[in-house]
Amino acid sequence: MAGNKFDLIVIGAGPAGSTLVSYLKASGYSIAVIDKSTFPRDKVCGDAIPGRAVRILEAISPETQHRFAQFQAKRQTKGGTAFAPKGAAFSLYFKTRGYISKRIDFDYFLYQEARLNTDATYFLEENVQSIKMEEEQVRVQLKGQEKPLTGKLILGCDGANSIVARKLAGRTVDAAHHCGAVRAYFKNVCLEDNFMMEFHLLKGYLPGYFWIFPLENDLYNVGFGMLSKEISARKINLRESLQGIIKQVPTLRKAFNNAEQIGDIEGFGLPLGSVKRSISGHRFMLCGDAASLIDPATGEGIGNALLSARLAVEQIQLCFNADRFDAKFMKTYDRKVYEKLWKELKGKYLIQRLLKDRSWLLDWSIRLAANFPILGRVVGKFI
Ligand SMILES: Cc1cc2nc3c(=O)[nH]c(=O)nc-3n(C[C@H](O)[C@H](O)[C@H](O)COP(=O)(O)OP(=O)(O)OC[C@H]3O[C@@H](n4cnc5c(N)ncnc54)[C@H](O)[C@@H]3O)c2cc1C
Structure with a gap:
């Protein structure tokens, strides 16, 4: 880190933010990670960790896979039973392992994995006061700090009430x-x-x-x-x-x-994630709940949060290789996310409506x- 100047500023160290930082280990990018909480912290959730999340997490590295296997605070689940209003029941047995783990434990596991990235500087229990987008950089002012942090790219991984989505993508609740x-x-x-x-x-x-x-x-x-x-x-x-x-x-x-x-x-x-939204722009990308990617039928969002983080990592590499951070160039990220998810999200939305x-x-x-x-x-x- 050179003072307050970074390559990347990641807002939020939940599943999306921590996975993104873990995937960037050894990339050499200087990264500022800001979270308003300290860890371990809880997150209101059903605590079901879907197979997609497990697959993406295990692909970070063989070491992460090994540590996740050792991570005790989880229970494997065989599947789920749906009960109809009049009581009939039907059970689905999942092929891919899924787990149930209190988020205070699961998110702390992800956070600790991310902290192995020594190129990341953490700013915890810090509140973002303002985000100012400029042609050549983005400035993030933290409350009570004298100088702003600057970065070439900002990643909004700050959940359902994302300040990045509101400030940079004009997002409101629909x-x-x-x-x-x-x-x-x-x-x-x-x-x-x-x-x-x-x-x-x-x-x-x-x-x-x-x-x-x-x-x-x-x-x-x-x-x-x-x-x-x-x-x-x-x-x-x-x-x-x-x-x-x-x-x-x-x-x-x-x-x-x-x-x-x-x-x-x-x-x-x-x-x-039942409507397509713009999830990137000039020098920014949104991941996970900040990008509104939750399954409209089941309410699962952790798997898609991790998937979007992994795709954002690919885009970060493209940006730095080409030295391009303009809105048009960033759209490759939107395309890749929706290429992977849109068919599934649309289908689940249809089920929800039906x-x-x-x-x-x-x-x-x-x-x-x-x-x-x-x-x-x-x-x-x-x-
Ligand atoms: C009741 C409920 C049940 C759910 N059940 C499930 C389930 O069983 N399975 C499933 O897959 N999904 C479930 N979800 C969805 C799941 O919780 C989210 O999809 C998931 O947490 C998304 O991860 P994320 O990293 O995008 O955001 P988050 O987990 O919300 O993490 C965001 C991080 O950003 C930080 N942050 C927020 N604002 C700021 C700010 N202004 N400045 C700095 N830091 C900030 C927060 O402290 C947090 O650490 C459920 C959601 C709810 C509400």
């Missing part, structure tokens, strides 16, 4: 492509299989679902999420709904008979699928 969700931890929930995630699709709460994801040590991540537009239109209180669902749905009432809630019910937003207010369709299709349990293993081979 309730039709945004979800609200809450989660709480419970002990002593009684599940049929403690290695399967449960997704409960409920009449009156579509599009959305109630989930139970089993962690280690008899702990369960329990949550409920819905499309933000529907939450406002139907004036739904997510916290009250979570508690109400547990009391009202007979199978859940039974599962939670001896359960004990640990801690508060907490909520956060999910920017969905199931809105059609609980009968869910009942019918899940009941039908339940007659062919082998389907769950065949389809799961592709997940």
Whole structure:
């Protein structure tokens, strides 16, 4: 580092930011990483670490793969069971390993991996006051710091409320492509299989679902999420709904008979990837939630956060090799992200739209699928 001058400024050291920094180990770029938190820190989530995230994480290096295998604070999951509004159940068994891990642990693992990149200088518990884009550089002023940091490129990895997306891409919340969700931890929930995630699709709460994801040590991540537009239109209180669902749905009432809630019910937003957005521009790129890449049907965002970070690394290399950081050149990044993800995101959006207010369709299709349990293993081979 030469004073406050860097090649790259990464805002956010969550899954997207930390993965990006890990992939840049030994690249030689000087990197400033800014996060408003210190680590370990929690993040409101369902804690399901999808197979895509595992694959990208393990590809960082054989050493990372080895350390992730040793990382204890995770539980492997066999798959997931979807419950239709009238109770029919269908299970999918995943081919690719997925895990459930409290984000306080998983994100800390990623953060520690990133810190092995000795070309990165960390600014933790620092708040960004302003971002000023200039022709030859970007200036980031931290609150309470005298001098701004400057970089050739800024990476917005700062999550759902990204300041980079707001300031540089003019992003606002679009309730039709945004979800609200809450989660709480419970002990002593009684599940049929403690290695399967449960997704409960409920009449009156579509599009959305109630989930139970089993962690280690008899702990369960329990949550409920819905499309933000529907939450406002139907004036739904997510916290009250979570508690109400547990009391009202007979199978859940039974599962939670001896359960004990640990801690508060907490909520956060999910920017969905159901519309294409501009995710780069002159001297900037957005990754993960800042780029709004969350699966519109399942709410999974960690896998796409890691994928976008990996693709941003490719673009960073192109930029420095060509010494080009203009908006037109950066568009290769948008193209690559959507080439990988758009078909899948569009398909999931279609499912989300199709199931809105059609609980009968869910009942019918899940009941039908339940007659062919082998389907769950065949389809799961592709997940
Ligand atoms: C209730 C809920 C349940 C979910 N369940 C799942 C799930 O089970 N599986 C799944 O795959 N996805 C799930 N998601 C989505 C998932 O949490 C996100 O997609 C994922 O965290 C995206 O990673 P990220 O690195 O882009 O952002 P984040 O994880 O949000 O990390 C952003 C980082 O940036 C920092 N930051 C933010 N603003 C600033 C700022 N102004 N200055 C400096 N630093 C800043 C934050 O402190 C944070 O460390 C869920 C989301 C919610 C809300």
